Amino acid sequence: MTALIALVRKDLILYINDKRALMLHLLMPVILAAFFGSLFGGGSEAKTSKIDVGLVQLDQSDSGKKIAAGLKADSALNIVELSADDAKARVRAGKLPVAVVIPDGFGEQAADALFGGQNKPQLPVYYDPSQSTVLAMVKGLLTQQVMQVTSAAVMSPKGSKTIEKQLDALRASTANNPDNAQLGDFLTSLKKFQDQRAAAEAEKEAAAKAGGKPAPAAEPVGMTMPYTTQDQALSSGPKYNGYAHSFAGMGVQFILFMGIDMGVGILLARRTGVWNRLLAAPVSLTTVLWGRAISGALIAMGLMCAMFACAMLIFKVEIGSLGGFLGIAASFSLMTAAFGLLIAAFGKTPEAARGIATFATLIMVMLGGAWVPSFVFPEWVQQATLLVPTRWAIDGFDAVTWRGLGLDGVLMPIAVQLGFAAVFGAIAGWRFLRDQK
Known part of the structure; x- marks a missing residue:
């Protein structure tokens, strides 16, 4: 036991005195986690940034101006008015994700096509090919504004001429299409409604003039969104913090890099003869391996806590949950130490082992959801990542931080990590013992 403690103490002192390793394994993950955390929404108090949208306003009608005003008032959009050429140039250069053009006469043409469904006007939308998600969101908000403004324009008294035009077209086509008679009845009723509103507004205006007061503004009538959303972010623990996931991901990545350094260090010791001199001492190979594993796990645990x-x-x-955090951190640290021994057991040279292990680690980190959350992966990839230890580690750290789950919520991730540690350690020990014979 004294020899084991001495080996562990020696490894810890050597690692702490290695300033380069401390900077790589502690400072770098903190910097990268801060960067990725800010991309994923930052702290719970962070506000969602607005989407920059270029607007080319060619339609100067009341409807065109109201559509533009509605877009400008939307809290999710930051509207930048541009000429058509400037809008195209900015989207091509990647300075704007989307630009919308409201062409001349769009409001009138959209009103004419609202019921007839023919001769629909085109509304050009320029977008960056890499921003297809933003395009879908902007098109949805644009649809809301166009439908609301166009329907209000058609149903208001000012839309009487549009309805008359539609009725004339329907009367000419009713003989060929009897179904148009139903639409004609609807438009006739709408025309009566418009006439009644026009008469009522005229009476209000006359009464206001007689009293020396300005005429009251008519209330807009049109189709609006029939609902509003009540957004509630739900989790069983603290409020969501984007930094929690990024620190878990970057922590897992760089601690695995520390495990690689641990394995490569054994290979370097073999090359220089230090390993043989160590085994020549009155300690067994099993004790030496346990010393490396324990010191590696302690270093990994300390780094994750820091x-x-x-x-x-x-x-x-x-x-x-502090208990849950310590449990998942300890199990992941043991898995990392066993991973380092596995690299040393099968590595031929330090250079080759580092290259292969780094590649394998980056694949595990990517599939584990360290760079981007695993839920954005295709379904079959999500199922496949359950075979990767990093997926369980990151899910475990998420569970005990912003999800607020207790120790019982991370028992499975802890068990899986310990299982991988046992398998890696057993294979590495078998290989070391075989090579010693």
Whole structure:
């Protein structure tokens, strides 16, 4: 036991004195986690940024101006008015994700096509090919504004001429299409409604003039969204904090890099003869391997705790369950130490082992959801990532931070990590013992 403690103590002192390793394994993940966390929404108090949208306003009618005003008033959009050439140039250069053109006469043409469904006007939309998600959102908001303004224009007394035009067209086509008679009845009723509103507004205006007061503005009538959403972010623990996931992902990535350094260090010791001299001492190979595994796990545990301490102090990340956090951190640290031994057991040279292990680690980190959350993956990829230890580690850290789950919520991730640690460690130990014979 004294020899084991001495080996662990030696490894810890050597690692702490290695300033380069500390900077790589602690400072770099904190910086990258801060960057990715800001991309994923930052803290719970962060506000969603607006979408920059170019607007080319060619239609100067009342409807065209109201559509533009509605877009400008939308809290999700930041409207930038441009000429057609400037809008195209900015979208091509990637300076704007989307630009909308409201062509001349659009309001009148849209009103004419509202019921007839023919001769629909085209509304050009320029977009950056890499911003297809933004395009879908902008088109949805644009549809809302166009439908609301166009229907209000058609149903108001000022839309009487449009309805008369539609009725004339229907009367000419009713003989060929009897179904148009039903639409004609609807438009006739709408025409009566418009006439009644026009008469009522004229009476109000006359009464206002007689009293020396300005005429009251007519209330707009048209189709509006028949609902509003009540958005509630639900989790069983603290409010969502985008930094929590990014610190979990970057922590897992760089601690695995530390495991690679641990394995490569054994290969370097073999090359220089230090490993053989160590085995010549009155200690068994099993003791030496256990010493490396324990020191590696302690270093990994310390790094993860230090990273999340920074996350809590600087970025207000909350840990919902301290016991659950320590459990998933300890199990992941043991898996990392076993991973390092596995690299040393099968590595031929330090250079080759580092390259292959780095590639394997980056694949595991990517599939584990460290860079982007795993839920954005296709369904079959999400199922496949359950075979990767990093997926369970990151899910476990998410569970005990912003999801607020307790120890019982991470028992499965802990068990899976310990299982991988046992398998990696057993294979590495078998290979070391075989090579010693």
